[in-house]
Amino acid sequence: xxxxxxxxxxxxxxxxxxxxxxxxxxxxxxxxxxxxxxxxxxxxxxxxxxxxxxxxxxxxxxxxxxxxxxxxxxxxxxxxxxxxxxxxxxxxxxxxxxxxxxxxxxxxxxxx
Amino acid sequence: xxxxxxxxxxxxxxxxxxxxxxxxxxxxxxxxxxxxxxxxxxxxxxxxxxxxxxxxxxxxxxxxxxxxxxxxxxxxxxxxxxxxxxxxxxxxxxxxxxxxxxxxxxxxxxxxxxxx
Numbered sequence: 001x002x003x004x005x006x007x008x009x010x011x012x013x014x015x016x017x018x019x020x021x022x023x024x025x026x027x028x029x030x031x032x033x034x035x036x037x038x039x040x041x042x043x044x045x046x047x048x049x050x051x052x053x054x055x056x057x058x059x060x061x062x063x064x065x066x067x068x069x070x071x072x073x074x075x076x077x078x079x080x081x082x083x084x085x086x087x088x089x090x091x092x093x094x095x096x097x098x099x100x101x102x103x104x105x106x107x108x109x110x111x112x
Numbered sequence: 113x114x115x116x117x118x119x120x121x122x123x124x125x126x127x128x129x130x131x132x133x134x135x136x137x138x139x140x141x142x143x144x145x146x147x148x149x150x151x152x153x154x155x156x157x158x159x160x161x162x163x164x165x166x167x168x169x170x171x172x173x174x175x176x177x178x179x180x181x182x183x184x185x186x187x188x189x190x191x192x193x194x195x196x197x198x199x200x201x202x203x204x205x206x207x208x209x210x211x212x213x214x215x216x217x218x219x220x221x222x223x224x225x226x227x228x
Contacts, residue, residue: 033216102159103157
């Protein structure tokens with residue numbers, strides 16, 4: 001059991017709206033990353049949070065932003081939604097002393 | 113730039129047989145990690161196995177083993193005694209261990225179908 005929870009499971013939005021996705025890692029996992037997985041593709045790295053700061057960012061526009069809370073949980077915010085933002089959004093967590101990330105079940109976002 | 117290549121979009125295997133899923137990688141880093149994840153239709157990425165670039169022995173986890181050939185830059189996943197529940201997408205991924213980040217580069221995946 002990876003112990004990573006994500007909410008909501010599914011979400012439907014319309015173009016131009018804003019969305020917030022949530023992730024809670026299991027105890028001891030202090031590093032959280034977000035990935036976007038379009039249909040038929042591998043996950044693409046969005047950004048990583050550690051100690052409440054964004055540590056690295058992938059090739060995503062500023063419409064994608066995030067936050068990490070003192071309890072290590074995290075949010076992903078996407079503004080001005082586009083049809084192309086429709087994807088499975090995966091949260092991954094790791095203990096900073098280890099190599100392996102564990103993924104949550106994902107949030108499936110549909111933008112109409 | 114780092115890259116992962118999975119050349120098999122789909123594979124079939126008979127139940128109880130072994131199957132090898134191919135993965136080649138490209139990196140100029142000396143310290144890196146290689147991972148395999150299983151993604152059932154539900155969407156969750158399930159960690160299967162990890163190989164560090166300095167590990168001299170191939171990693172094994174139950175029915176999963178990673179055939180690591182560093183000179184050829186390949187990290188193939190071997191599943192022994194396939195089960196119907198092994199039917200899923202399988203992704204190979206790489207992490208630049210020296211950077212201290214958890215940015216994984218994923219391949220495009222291989223869809224495995226186990227036949228009864």
